[in-house]
Amino acid sequence: MATIRDVAKLAGVSVATVSRVLNQNGYVNEETEKRVRQAIEQLNYKPNEVARTLFKKTSKTIGLIVPDISNPFFPELVRAVEDVTNIYDYTVILCNSDEKIEKEKEYIEVLKQKYVDGIILTTNQLELAEVSELDVPVVVLDRPLNHSFPSVIADNYGGARLATRHLYEIGCRRIAHIQGPLHVVNAVERFKGYRDEMQELGLWDEDLVILGNYQLNQTKEAVLQALKEHEIDGIFAGNDVMAVGALKAVQQLGLRVPEDVAIIGYDGIPLTEMTTPELSTISQPIYEMGAIAARLLVKKIEGQPLEQIHHVLPVKLVQRQSTSKGEKK
Amino acid sequence: MATIRDVAKLAGVSVATVSRVLNQNGYVNEETEKRVRQAIEQLNYKPNEVARTLFKKTSKTIGLIVPDISNPFFPELVRAVEDVTNIYDYTVILCNSDEKIEKEKEYIEVLKQKYVDGIILTTNQLELAEVSELDVPVVVLDRPLNHSFPSVIADNYGGARLATRHLYEIGCRRIAHIQGPLHVVNAVERFKGYRDEMQELGLWDEDLVILGNYQLNQTKEAVLQALKEHEIDGIFAGNDVMAVGALKAVQQLGLRVPEDVAIIGYDGIPLTEMTTPELSTISQPIYEMGAIAARLLVKKIEGQPLEQIHHVLPVKLVQRQSTSKGEKK
DNA sequence: ATACTTTATGTAACCGGTTACATAAGATAG
DNA sequence: CTATCTTATGTAACCGGTTACATAAAGTAT
Numbered sequence: 001m002a003t004i005r006d007v008a009k010l011a012g013v014s015v016a017t018v019s020r021v022l023n024q025n026g027y028v029n030e031e032t033e034k035r036v037r038q039a040i041e042q043l044n045y046k047p048n049e050v051a052r053t054l055f056k057k058t059s060k061t062i063g064l065i066v067p068d069i070s071n072p073f074f075p076e077l078v079r080a081v082e083d084v085t086n087i088y089d090y091t092v093i094l095c096n097s098d099e100k101i102e103k104e105k106e107y108i109e110v111l112k113q114k115y116v117d118g119i120i121l122t123t124n125q126l127e128l129a130e131v132s133e134l135d136v137p138v139v140v141l142d143r144p145l146n147h148s149f150p151s152v153i154a155d156n157y158g159g160a161r162l163a164t165r166h167l168y169e170i171g172c173r174r175i176a177h178i179q180g181p182l183h184v185v186n187a188v189e190r191f192k193g194y195r196d197e198m199q200e201l202g203l204w205d206e207d208l209v210i211l212g213n214y215q216l217n218q219t220k221e222a223v224l225q226a227l228k229e230h231e232i233d234g235i236f237a238g239n240d241v242m243a244v245g246a247l248k249a250v251q252q253l254g255l256r257v258p259e260d261v262a263i264i265g266y267d268g269i270p271l272t273e274m275t276t277p278e279l280s281t282i283s284q285p286i287y288e289m290g291a292i293a294a295r296l297l298v299k300k301i302e303g304q305p306l307e308q309i310h311h312v313l314p315v316k317l318v319q320r321q322s323t324s325k326g327e328k329k
Numbered sequence: 330m331a332t333i334r335d336v337a338k339l340a341g342v343s344v345a346t347v348s349r350v351l352n353q354n355g356y357v358n359e360e361t362e363k364r365v366r367q368a369i370e371q372l373n374y375k376p377n378e379v380a381r382t383l384f385k386k387t388s389k390t391i392g393l394i395v396p397d398i399s400n401p402f403f404p405e406l407v408r409a410v411e412d413v414t415n416i417y418d419y420t421v422i423l424c425n426s427d428e429k430i431e432k433e434k435e436y437i438e439v440l441k442q443k444y445v446d447g448i449i450l451t452t453n454q455l456e457l458a459e460v461s462e463l464d465v466p467v468v469v470l471d472r473p474l475n476h477s478f479p480s481v482i483a484d485n486y487g488g489a490r491l492a493t494r495h496l497y498e499i500g501c502r503r504i505a506h507i508q509g510p511l512h513v514v515n516a517v518e519r520f521k522g523y524r525d526e527m528q529e530l531g532l533w534d535e536d537l538v539i540l541g542n543y544q545l546n547q548t549k550e551a552v553l554q555a556l557k558e559h560e561i562d563g564i565f566a567g568n569d570v571m572a573v574g575a576l577k578a579v580q581q582l583g584l585r586v587p588e589d590v591a592i593i594g595y596d597g598i599p600l601t602e603m604t605t606p607e608l609s610t611i612s613q614p615i616y617e618m619g620a621i622a623a624r625l626l627v628k629k630i631e632g633q634p635l636e637q638i639h640h641v642l643p644v645k646l647v648q649r650q651s652t653s654k655g656e657k658k
Numbered sequence: 659a660t661a662c663t664t665t666a667t668g669t670a671a672c673c674g675g676t677t678a679c680a681t682a683a684g685a686t687a688g
Numbered sequence: 689c690t691a692t693c694t695t696a697t698g699t700a701a702c703c704g705g706t707t708a709c710a711t712a713a714a715g716t717a718t
Contacts, residue, residue: 014668027665049442051704054379055673070408075398094423113378244603274573276605343698356695380674384703
């Protein structure tokens with residue numbers, strides 16, 4: 001691997017001049033520049049990014065901490081972050097935290113030691129104190145953390161009300177909710193939206209709340225149980241995977257979707273189009289969320305002012321077969 | 330941020346001694362070590378990984394190039410790589426190539442400039458010449474590239490024969506194959522397995538080969554077309570997503586799965602359990618593939634000998650409802 | 659003609675670690 | 689008692705870039 005000193009020697013100039021050519025700053029004579037570029041070409045010289053990082057304290061790398069890339073909600077988010085940061089020449093270090101605070105802390109430490117320029121965090125557990133100690137730019141994605149960092153989230157509460165109301169409007173009156181893990185802020189927000197809407201509709205009944213863990217099988221079992229114990233004609237699942245679990249349970253009991261039990265999920269991942277019947281869902285602008293977070297982070301890194309710190313993106317109802325009963329209004 | 334010199338000053342020793350304490354090499358007096366550790370504690374000193382990288386030329390970082398993390402086959406693979414490399418204290422830079430040779434080359438260049446210790450490549454387009462110029466350890470994952478690098482792949486050819494034979498055994502005689510993109514080596518291997526098995530069974534008919542692009546909608550359209558033009562009672566799809574496309578097409582025509590048309594996919598992603606009927610598939614040990622590749626890479630980086638360079642993992646038939654016709658044998 | 663600005667280039671310190679080499683005291687061997 | 693080894697520590701070069709500062713020639717204003 002050729003170094004800048006090799007180039008300098010070959011071109012008959014000092015390293016400073018080569019550096020000036022590379023970075024296009026300072027004064028360099030046209031002739032000299034040509035010679036330097038030739039030397040670079042000839043040696044196939046590529047500047048060492050690590051040396052540059054050490055001096056400049058900026059690595060053109062960002063950290064992205066997600067709970068689990070295998071959760072089908074995240075790949076698209078990650079992809080968006082990668083796409084956008086790449087435009088600005090950043091690479092992405094991917095970290096899976098499994099929602100474990102210990103892993104998050106460890107990763108943050110490692111990322112700092114590697115001089116990442118910024119971090120996008122998808123978490124809801126890290127304490128304000130911990131995170132604000134960070135001296136790197138941070139953007140919080142998908143989970144409201146607190147108000148000191150720029151954030152990008154979707155309207156969980158509103159989406160939940162929308163889903164609940166939709167089930168009501170197609171005729172459901174005994175609407176159950178499969179709630180996600182209680183330690184996940186978004187799951188709680190969605191629950192609140194459901195609860196408030198149900199109360200407003202005068203349909204609230206706490207027996208209709210089913211606890212899920214965002215996984216297929218556990219949800220299916222929980223829903224089987226619930227369907228046996230309570231009368232239910234609509235299910236609002238806290239995410240799409242749990243909606244599939246509900247679908248499986250309903251079908252297993254020989255009930256029809258949506259005629260006997262209508263189902264709506266949450267997130268709008270591609271999976272919802274693959275089931276039979278296709279699942280209605282509250283669709284979040286997943287890619288856009290990632291893209292906006294990435295843009296915010298880049299701006300923050302580059303010291304540009306942010307016009308808007310907190311972004312709450314709208315969600316939208318996507319009605320498919322699982323809530324299309326014809327006209328039972 | 331405290332540096333090693335700050336620590337040295339506070340502890341009243343030289344930087345060399347601090348370095349010795351940190352790296353546990355060379356001689357250090359017990360008393361001295363205690364003082365140094367105290368100083369480290371007091372200053373909350375964390376060694377600067379970049380400076381270390383510059384000198385040691387190893388970054389404890391690897392690059393992972395995949396076609397597209399949004400393709401549901403890859404998240405689990407990525408997760409496995411992350412899990413395993415993390416055990417050995419590596420972090421992972423994730424790169425999406427979209428199977429574009431230009432992006433791959435760019436990423437490889439950037440990764441090298443960042444002194445990554447190794448690269449895991451999921452590609453089949455990069456020429457031998459290009460890749461062997463790399464002076465970093467490389468492991469090829471999921472796609473056979475050539476024989477100069479360690480590789481981890483699953484038995485695509487065998488899996489395809491298995492799938493085809495399975496359809497035959499449950500009574501199908503007009504077995505179509507949805508082939509993946511022709512530039513993807515795996516897709517071609519699967520096609521060959523299908524073709525050879527069909528020929529051996531005396532059922533080969535080239536009209537039964539449908540070209541898919543690994544996507545849902547295009548596949549569905551192609552299958553609708555094929556079902557109208559040809560008699561078909563079994564479909565072997567080149568991946569699971571295309572199997573869902575086939576399922577949609579069959580159902581849209583009012584045909585029953587598996588009674589009228591049996592369907593089997595390939596990959597074994599979680600999606601296959603979420604459809605109705607659940608999809609039979611050829612299951613690849615996805616997580617294991619990623620884990621093995623990661624272990625190979627770490628070994629290569631650390632200069633350990635590899636007992637085995639090329640790993641071809643077995644696949645297995647997972648029979649579910651989409652190929653369970655009762656006993657029409 | 660003098661003073662100041664612009665252009666052009668080089669020297670060397672710096673970023674924050676690691677380590678080869680030098681030095682020296684105490685332990686052990688012959 | 690001297691030679692050699694082990695233990696302990698420091699000095700300074702090094703990794704490969706960037707840049708402050710110095711120097712000087714050429715251009716421009718007064």
